Structure formats: C-alpha cells, structure tokens
Amino acid sequence: MSLDSRGLSRSTTLFSSHGLLPLSLQKVQSFTTGARKPGEGTLCDFSQQDDVKTNEKSGWSGRRKVKKLDVRPVHVETNDEAVEVNRLGRVYKKIIHFSILTRYVVYILPVALLIAIPFIYFAAFRPTDLFVNTGVRVHLFWAWIEITWLSFWGTKLLSKTIPQLFVTLCGVVSSGTRKYAAILRAVETQLNLVSWALISLATFTTFMHPALSNQLHQKHWISVVKNLLGASVVASLLYLGEKMFVQLISINYHRRSFDIRIKDNKHFIRLLSYLYEASRTLFPTNCPEFIQEDSIINNSLKNKLSKASESRSGSATPMRIVGEIGKIGGKMTSAFGNIATEITGKQSYAHQSAHYVVCEALKKVDASEALAKRLWMSFVEEDHEALYSDDIREVLGAARYEIAEECFAVLDEDSNGDVSLEEMIMKVVDIGRERKAIAASMRDVGQALRVLDQVLTTILLVIVILTFVAFQHTTFITTLATAGTTLLSLSFVFAATTQEFLGSCIFLFVKHPYDVGDRCDISNTTLVVERISLLFTVFKRIDTMRMVQIPNMVLNTLWIENTSRSKAMKEQIEIFISFDTPLEDIETLRSLMERFVRHPENSRDFQPEVIMETISVNSMDKLSLKIEIRHKSNWHNENVRAARRSKFMCALVTAIRQVPIYGPGGDGDALGGPKNPRYTVSVTDEWAANAVKESSEAKKSKRLIPLSTESKENSADQTQQKSALDSQLSEEPIKNLSRNNISADIQVSEESNETPETTLREDYQRLENIESLRQGLLKRQSTRGRRRVGEVIPSALQQVSTSTTFNPISAPNVVARQNFDLEKQVGLNSQCPR
Incomplete structure (x- = not known):
C-alpha cells in the first residue's frame, strides 16, 4: 500500500534477546506517528444530537447561510430559455403532490363524472331502453362500467393498505411473520388485478342477468364475456402466484445472504463518520497537516460534483476553475442539501457531511487509504506509533464513551489492545471492498x-x-x-x-x-x-x-x-527431519516459534499457540514433524496471506538453522566426498573377531530389557532334542531302504514275470504311508497327553457310577496307580520316546 514517499523499512525481530535474529520482512511507513498533541481533544462537542443518525442518508449539514438559487427548469425546445408553468399549473402540481388521496381524486373524478352522465340520464328518464341486440338495459350497462372504473382505483388503494393490515394483525400472533409484508408490498399491482377481476366478474354476472332486463334467455355475447372475465380471474391468480414465488425467493435470499452484511457495513460506515467528523473538528479540511490526504479525498468527489454542476443552468465553467471544483462545488451542493433538509427532513444533497464524504472515499482504494491515514494520525498523539482506546475516548469526550469503545472494538480486530497504521488502512479498505462486493x-x-x-x-x-x-x-x-x-x-x-x-x-x-x-x-x-x-x-x-x-x-x-465466509483459520506445515534428532531440539524449535508468534510485531497476525506433533517415523530413516499455526483472520486477502506465510516460513527456516535440526540423513557429509573420503585397511582375524564381539555386547547393553540366560539354555536344549528326533526320523535311511527294496523287488518281479510298473506303484504307495506316519509322529510330539501311565478310575467306583453320578469334588483321591500300559500293548512306545 503506497501512502506517501516517506517510507522507511523497519526490521522485524524474530525472537527475544536470547538469540535474537533480525529479519527484514515488512515495510512500515516512516511517518507513522500521530499528529495530535497530548491532551488535545474536541474542546466543544460538535453539535450532533444523536451523533450520526442510523439512516444511511443522514449526515452532517452545513451552517453557512445560502442565497436562493435560480433553479427554474430549462427546455431544449425554447433554446435554453427558462420556462415555468403558470399559476394554474402550479396549483395542479400542488394538488397532485399533496397526498395520494388528492392525486387519486384528480385521476378518478373526471372519468367517473363522464361515465355517470349516461347512467343518470337513462336511469332517470329512460330506464326501459335496451342496447340494440344485446338484451341488456342501458343504465345497467353503464352502472357496470362505472363500478368497474371505481373498483380499479378502490382495489389499488386497498392493495396499498393490505401490507400494513397484515403487519398489524399477524404481528400479534408472531413477529416473524412481519417479513412477509414485504412480499405484499412487492405484489400490490398483482393484488389489484386479482381484486379488480373478481369485482368485475361478480358485478357483470349480477347486472347482466336476464331477469333484470325482462328477458327470457341470455344472449350469447354475455356468456362470452363471462368466460373472458372468468379466464381473467384465473390468469390474474396465476400471475399473482408467480410474482409471490419470485419475491419469496428474493426476500429469503437477500435476508439470508445480505441482511447481516448490509447492517454490519452500514454500522462500520456510521462509526467512520463519527471518527471523520471528530478529525475535521481537530484538523479542518485542507489544513497543513493533512493537505495531501484531503486532496486525495476531495478528488474522489470531483466527478460527482461536476455532474451535479452541469445539470444546473450556467454550468459553463472555465478550465481554470476545474481544479477547484472539489472545494467550490462541494459548498454549492451543500446549499442544495440545506434547502432539501429543511423541506424533506433528509440530507439527500449534503455533500459536505461526514457520512457522504466517507461513502464517496470508500469507492476508491487510494481515497480509502488516505481516509484511514487521516483518521489514524488525527487521533494518535505525537511521537506515538499506535492507536489506543484512550485516544478515541479523549478525542470524542466522556459523553461518547460507548461510541469510542465501539469504534475501537471494530478497528482492533486482533484484540491486542492497539491499532497500527497498517491495521487501520487494511480495515478501511476492507470496508470499502465489502461495500462494493455487496x-x-x-x-x-x-x-x-x-x-x-x-x-x-x-x-x-x-x-x-x-x-x-x-x-x-x-x-x-x-x-x-x-x-x-x-x-x-x-x-x-x-x-x-x-x-x-x-x-x-x-x-x-x-x-x-x-x-x-x-x-x-x-x-x-x-x-x-x-x-x-x-x-x-x-x-x-x-x-x-x-x-x-x-x-x-x-x-x-x-x-x-x-474462505471468505470462514473465521480465523489455521495452517499445518509438514517437514521431514533426521531420525537421530534429539527430542530436546524439537522442543527448543517449538519454544522458538512460540516466541516468534507472541512477539508484539507478530501477535497481530498469529495466535499465541504453536502446536508441534511428530506424526510418523516412516521406515525409521526420518521423522515426520507437523507444525500447526493459527492465524487471526482468514485468507480472503491473498497479499496479506502471502506476506504472513512468508514471514512465518522465514522465521521457521531461521530457527531450524539456529537449533540446529538436520534433514533425513543427519549432518554427516556424503561418503567418498572431499570432506568425508573413503579408504580401506587390513586387519587380523583376531582383531575382527574381537570387534564383532564388542559390537554385539554394546548392542546388548543398550537394550531396555536384557535377554535372559536361562531362556537361551532352554532354547538350546530344545534345539538339540529336535535335531536328534529329526535325525532318527530323517528321510535318508528311509530313502536308502526304499531303493534297496525297490531293486530287490525288481529282481523278484523279473523271476515271477511281474511288470516293473506295478512293483514301483506299490513301492511308492508304501513310501507315502511311511511319510504320513512320520509326519503324524512329529506332530504327536508337540501334542502329547498329560496323563501318567497306569492312572485309571478304580473298578469299584466304576460300578457306583452306573447308579449314581460321579462327583470328582466329593472324591478327590480316587485315582489309583496300576501297571497298565496301553501304549506298550499297542507297540508304539518303543517308536516314540518320551
């Protein structure tokens, strides 16, 4: 943001005095000290009954007495000569603009009197006359025409009163239904058409009845007109429904989307109007302190003021006055504003009012920046570089304490207790941008x-x-x-x-x-x-x-x-660091980043918390570190977002280098490089064995839970038993025996005239049986029973169990040992040693 040419760069401090790292990241204006002297305030309150009124059209009116200007209308047809209406024309305008009743009387009465003449004549003197080939009496037809004409304007007045009646009646039940009165105001024309069509159909059916005209049958044209009026009623109802549907969408959409935004924007502009009026009271317009800012603000009014001056007679202004049109034209249009204020009660032309100047300045970015700079410097004391709430209270006075607090709360978005010039400019520009976006x-x-x-x-x-x-x-x-x-x-x-x-x-x-x-x-x-x-x-x-x-x-x-609808946003940054990084270094990095975001120059942008989390160890070759920071605003403004993120990333890089924290692979140089050469040496076998042993013992000493010696011995015994069993049941003896048997069987088969294929098939079948038996015995070794040989239930107890249920709890010592070995009888004990 370019304010003036008096800009100097100021360095931003990353951390405190313990390991300070100066980092030039932002540009701050040099002339950022206030222009208000200590103790200087509004000595006499600027006369503002309610300050700036809530109405957006209200503002400040001038106190200069003005002369009556020549505002007679000019017409092109008379060669730019002033033409004014006569006395009768002025009386007509006064009647037309006096009220809506007088205006409707002027519109209704002439036509109503013309229609009433034939109705009165035929009703009084010729009541039995009929229209030719119509079957309808003349005075009845003119009566229907008169009612149709009067009902059109009557329903028009009724449609204007329906919204107020709706608010009065339905507001008693629920205040939320009052919003639908806006729909009724928007469809006044459609309500008028529906009411008019209904009245026209009802009166036509009544007056055109054959009995009133002493007719036996109804004419065909009456049926046709009835059908047309009935179709008109249906069409008007459909038209009313379509318009109400569109208006309902429009009102709900605007109420949901723009109502709050418009109210907030008007509220901000009203507060800026308070501040600008106080600023003009302390430092008048075009004073030496703010000659540059006032020039930019007044330039934003030139186009509109020039258009206003061109619309009046005698607007041929010399070129030498064009440069001063912002000053002279503003005073002239303020005169019109005073006259309009006295007549209508609204300051519609108050071009010098604070509200009008603020609204016009917010239309352009440069004028918004100049307005923000003028407000900030006029409230901040000399040699101070921040705006505080005490400054606003001192200038506005004790009578406007609440307004001062409200103004400061709006300006201090980050709630850090002060407002810098950059924050002031950003806020005012955002208000103008939001106004244009709406x-x-x-x-x-x-x-x-x-x-x-x-x-x-x-x-x-x-x-x-x-x-x-x-x-x-x-x-x-x-x-x-x-x-x-x-x-x-x-x-x-x-x-x-x-x-x-x-x-x-x-x-x-x-x-x-x-x-x-x-x-x-x-x-x-x-x-x-x-x-x-x-x-x-x-x-x-x-x-x-x-x-x-x-x-x-x-x-x-x-x-x-x-993003624009979001509140304060947070950002997560993921970095990869060396797996050998100490946890103390990670904690040091977190403390340094917290110190950075809590620094007064950075607390305007970031929340004071920095969350650092180790999310993954990957393949134990690097650590994944996630750093989470919280901004005090959203990322709607791309320039602000980029500047803040760049500032944080620069601080993060500086802190990582200061700790230091290395990336994956550590801080060692590459093997074979100039700083880490690669070479080979020859060692003896004894030295190599000792080195391997020492490395193994060093690894064992670093274990959190040392290995037990007994478990190692037990595992060794089990390994020996398993190898012995495998040797006894190995496949080699079986295969050798099988080969001998196969060769012998082949010789026998040759003597007994048997084919070798049959003999081989039988031998391979026996080999499969032996292999299945061996696998079963190997599995049986790990699933052996726990009952000792000879432990059986006594015979006497077996006889009792036939009549009663055996209860092992009542007879715990019923197990007797006998010399009964089932495995020895089967013959498997010798093959499967225990």
Missing part, C-alpha cells in the same frame, strides 16, 4: 432473479393463453390432452435443459455457497467469484489471473471451500 453481488443476484422471472412469465403466458382458449371452447380440453401426450413423448429433447435450469436455481437460491468477491477453493484450485448468473458463474484464478466460467450444474457436484 453491491455487485446484489446486482448479479437481481439479474439472475430477473432471468428466472422472465422464464416463469413466459411459461405463464403460454398457460394463460391455453386457459382463455379452454374457457371459450369446452372441446379444447380433449385437444389439449392429445397435445400434452405428444409433448410428453418429446420430453427427451428438453429434459437436459430443464434439469440444468432447475438444478441451477436450487444451487443458486437454496444452497447459495458463495457471493461475488468470495475466495473459494474448488478441486484444489483457488478462485475468486467475479460474476454470478443463473446458469453459470465466472471465477478468476489466483495463480494465473485467468477468467474461468463454470456451469452451476457442474459446481453442484463439487466440494466448495469458501
């Missing part, structure tokens, strides 16, 4: 609503035409059913378009994921919303600044992360 978003949404209204109106027009035709021709229903079937069979033609239209409407008006100016992350791409339409949205990429147009139907299926 206006752009409302414009785009209004355009989308108009498109939706046009589409629905087109569909409604087709339905209304079909309704009028159906009322006139009863057989048209059958034709309509046939046409509907044909149209339904062709629905595949416009099915995709209808789906996209309805999906876009739901996405935009119901889901509403973003507004104009919001920063969003879509599919890992950072975008800024530039324009919103009914079927598509235009974005601008942050990385390439390209414009991207995406259909809303596609966006409906994607994850949208809205």
Whole structure:
C-alpha cells in the first residue's frame, strides 16, 4: 500500500534477546506517528444530537447561510430559455403532490363524472331502453362500467393498505411473520388485478342477468364475456402466484445472504463518520497537516460534483476553475442539501457531511487509504506509533464513551489492545471492498432473479393463453390432452435443459455457497467469484489471473471451500527431519516459534499457540514433524496471506538453522566426498573377531530389557532334542531302504514275470504311508497327553457310577496307580520316546 514517499523499512525481530535474529520482512511507513498533541481533544462537542443518525442518508449539514438559487427548469425546445408553468399549473402540481388521496381524486373524478352522465340520464328518464341486440338495459350497462372504473382505483388503494393490515394483525400472533409484508408490498399491482377481476366478474354476472332486463334467455355475447372475465380471474391468480414465488425467493435470499452484511457495513460506515467528523473538528479540511490526504479525498468527489454542476443552468465553467471544483462545488451542493433538509427532513444533497464524504472515499482504494491515514494520525498523539482506546475516548469526550469503545472494538480486530497504521488502512479498505462486493453481488443476484422471472412469465403466458382458449371452447380440453401426450413423448429433447435450469436455481437460491468477491477453493484450485448468473458463474484464478466460467450444474457436484465466509483459520506445515534428532531440539524449535508468534510485531497476525506433533517415523530413516499455526483472520486477502506465510516460513527456516535440526540423513557429509573420503585397511582375524564381539555386547547393553540366560539354555536344549528326533526320523535311511527294496523287488518281479510298473506303484504307495506316519509322529510330539501311565478310575467306583453320578469334588483321591500300559500293548512306545 503506497501512502506517501516517506517510507522507511523497519526490521522485524524474530525472537527475544536470547538469540535474537533480525529479519527484514515488512515495510512500515516512516511517518507513522500521530499528529495530535497530548491532551488535545474536541474542546466543544460538535453539535450532533444523536451523533450520526442510523439512516444511511443522514449526515452532517452545513451552517453557512445560502442565497436562493435560480433553479427554474430549462427546455431544449425554447433554446435554453427558462420556462415555468403558470399559476394554474402550479396549483395542479400542488394538488397532485399533496397526498395520494388528492392525486387519486384528480385521476378518478373526471372519468367517473363522464361515465355517470349516461347512467343518470337513462336511469332517470329512460330506464326501459335496451342496447340494440344485446338484451341488456342501458343504465345497467353503464352502472357496470362505472363500478368497474371505481373498483380499479378502490382495489389499488386497498392493495396499498393490505401490507400494513397484515403487519398489524399477524404481528400479534408472531413477529416473524412481519417479513412477509414485504412480499405484499412487492405484489400490490398483482393484488389489484386479482381484486379488480373478481369485482368485475361478480358485478357483470349480477347486472347482466336476464331477469333484470325482462328477458327470457341470455344472449350469447354475455356468456362470452363471462368466460373472458372468468379466464381473467384465473390468469390474474396465476400471475399473482408467480410474482409471490419470485419475491419469496428474493426476500429469503437477500435476508439470508445480505441482511447481516448490509447492517454490519452500514454500522462500520456510521462509526467512520463519527471518527471523520471528530478529525475535521481537530484538523479542518485542507489544513497543513493533512493537505495531501484531503486532496486525495476531495478528488474522489470531483466527478460527482461536476455532474451535479452541469445539470444546473450556467454550468459553463472555465478550465481554470476545474481544479477547484472539489472545494467550490462541494459548498454549492451543500446549499442544495440545506434547502432539501429543511423541506424533506433528509440530507439527500449534503455533500459536505461526514457520512457522504466517507461513502464517496470508500469507492476508491487510494481515497480509502488516505481516509484511514487521516483518521489514524488525527487521533494518535505525537511521537506515538499506535492507536489506543484512550485516544478515541479523549478525542470524542466522556459523553461518547460507548461510541469510542465501539469504534475501537471494530478497528482492533486482533484484540491486542492497539491499532497500527497498517491495521487501520487494511480495515478501511476492507470496508470499502465489502461495500462494493455487496453491491455487485446484489446486482448479479437481481439479474439472475430477473432471468428466472422472465422464464416463469413466459411459461405463464403460454398457460394463460391455453386457459382463455379452454374457457371459450369446452372441446379444447380433449385437444389439449392429445397435445400434452405428444409433448410428453418429446420430453427427451428438453429434459437436459430443464434439469440444468432447475438444478441451477436450487444451487443458486437454496444452497447459495458463495457471493461475488468470495475466495473459494474448488478441486484444489483457488478462485475468486467475479460474476454470478443463473446458469453459470465466472471465477478468476489466483495463480494465473485467468477468467474461468463454470456451469452451476457442474459446481453442484463439487466440494466448495469458501474462505471468505470462514473465521480465523489455521495452517499445518509438514517437514521431514533426521531420525537421530534429539527430542530436546524439537522442543527448543517449538519454544522458538512460540516466541516468534507472541512477539508484539507478530501477535497481530498469529495466535499465541504453536502446536508441534511428530506424526510418523516412516521406515525409521526420518521423522515426520507437523507444525500447526493459527492465524487471526482468514485468507480472503491473498497479499496479506502471502506476506504472513512468508514471514512465518522465514522465521521457521531461521530457527531450524539456529537449533540446529538436520534433514533425513543427519549432518554427516556424503561418503567418498572431499570432506568425508573413503579408504580401506587390513586387519587380523583376531582383531575382527574381537570387534564383532564388542559390537554385539554394546548392542546388548543398550537394550531396555536384557535377554535372559536361562531362556537361551532352554532354547538350546530344545534345539538339540529336535535335531536328534529329526535325525532318527530323517528321510535318508528311509530313502536308502526304499531303493534297496525297490531293486530287490525288481529282481523278484523279473523271476515271477511281474511288470516293473506295478512293483514301483506299490513301492511308492508304501513310501507315502511311511511319510504320513512320520509326519503324524512329529506332530504327536508337540501334542502329547498329560496323563501318567497306569492312572485309571478304580473298578469299584466304576460300578457306583452306573447308579449314581460321579462327583470328582466329593472324591478327590480316587485315582489309583496300576501297571497298565496301553501304549506298550499297542507297540508304539518303543517308536516314540518320551
């Protein structure tokens, strides 16, 4: 942000005096000290009854007495000569603009009197006369015309009072229903049409009845008119329903999306108006202290003031006065503002009011920066570099203590107790940017609503035409059913378009994921919303600044992360460090980073906590370290986000080098390099054996749980027993025996005329049986029983068990030892040693 040419760079301190590391990261303006002298305040309160009124059109009016200006209208037809109406024309204008009743009387009475003349004449003198071939008396027809004319204006007045009646009656039940009064105000015309159509149909049916005209049968034209009026009632009801539907979407959308934002923005502008009026009281406009800032602020008013001056007569201004138009034009338009204020009670032309100046300055970035700089320097004392709440209270006075606290709370977003010039500029620029974003978003949404209204109106027009035709021709229903079937069979033609239209409407008006100016992350791409339409949205990429147009139907299926709507955000940074890094070094790194974020110059940007977590050891070759920092704001502003993140990353790199903490592989040089050469030596066998033994003992000594000697001996005995058993049951003796048997069997088979194939098949079958038996014996070794040989139940107890149930708890010592060995009888004891 370029404020003036008096900028000097100031270094940012990373840590405290213990290991300070100066790091030049930000640029701070040199002239960042206040211009207000100590103790200087508003000596006399600037006369403001309620300060700045809540109404956005209110502001400060001048106190200079003005002369009456010549504001007579000028017409091109009279060669720029002033033309004014005569006395009768002035009386007519006064009657028209006096009230709505007088205006309606002027509109209604002349036509009503003209219609009443034939009605009164035929009703009084010729009551039995009929229109030719109509079967309706003349005075009844003119009576219906008179009622139709008066009912149109009567229903118009009634439609204007319906919203107020709705608020009065429904507000008793629930205050939340009052918001629907806005819908009734928006559909006054449609309510008027419905009421008028109903009254016209009812009166026509009454006055055109054959009995009133002494007719036996009703004429055909009366039926036709009845059908037209009935179709008009249906069409007006459909039109009313369509408009109420669109207005309901609009009101709910604006209430949900813009109501809070608009109120907050108006509130911020009102507070800035307080501060600007106090600043002008201390330092008048174009004073030597703020000549540069006031020049930039006044330049923002030139275009509008020049347009206002050109609209008046005698606007041919010499070129030498154009440079002073910001000063002279402001005073002239302020005169108009005073006159308008006296007449209407609103300061609609108060160009010198604080509210108007602030609103105009917020339209441009340079004017917003100048306004912020003027406010900050006029409140901050001399030789001070920060704005405190005491400064605002001192300037505004004790009578405005609450306003001063509210102003400081709005400016001090990070809640650190002071406001720097950079924070002040950023806040004022953000207020202006938010104001423009709200206006752009409302414009785009209004355009989308108009498109939706046009589409629905087109569909409604087709339905209304079909309704009028159906009322006139009863057989048209059958034709309509046939046409509907044909149209339904062709629905595949416009099915995709209808789906996209309805999906876009739901996405935009119901889901509403973003507004104009919001920063969003879509599919890992950072975008800024530039324009919103009914079927598509235009974005601008942050990385390439390209414009991207995406259909809303596609966006409906994607994850949208809205950064602008988020509050304070956090960031996680993952780094890989050496596996040999001591835990004390990691803790030292965390303390250094906490010291950095808690430094007064950095506490405006970051929360005071830094979380450091070791998330993985990977393959024990490196450590994964996650560092989490918390920002005090979101990342809506890309420049601020990049500057803060760069500042933190530079501090992190500096701290890692200071500890130090090395990357994967440690701090050793590469093997074979100039700092770590590779060479070989020859050693004796005895020295090598001792080195291996010493290395093994060193590894054993580092174990947390040393290995037990007994467990080693037991494992060795088990290994010897297993090897002995394997030797006894090895496959070699069996294979040798099998080969001898096979050769012998072959000789026998030759003598007994047997084929070798049969003999080999039988021998291989025996080998498979022997192998299965050997595997079973090996498995049996690990699953042997626990009962001793000869332990059986006594015979006497077996006899008792036939009559009673055996209870081992009642007879614990019933086991007798006998010389009974089942395995010895089977013959397996010799083959399977215990």
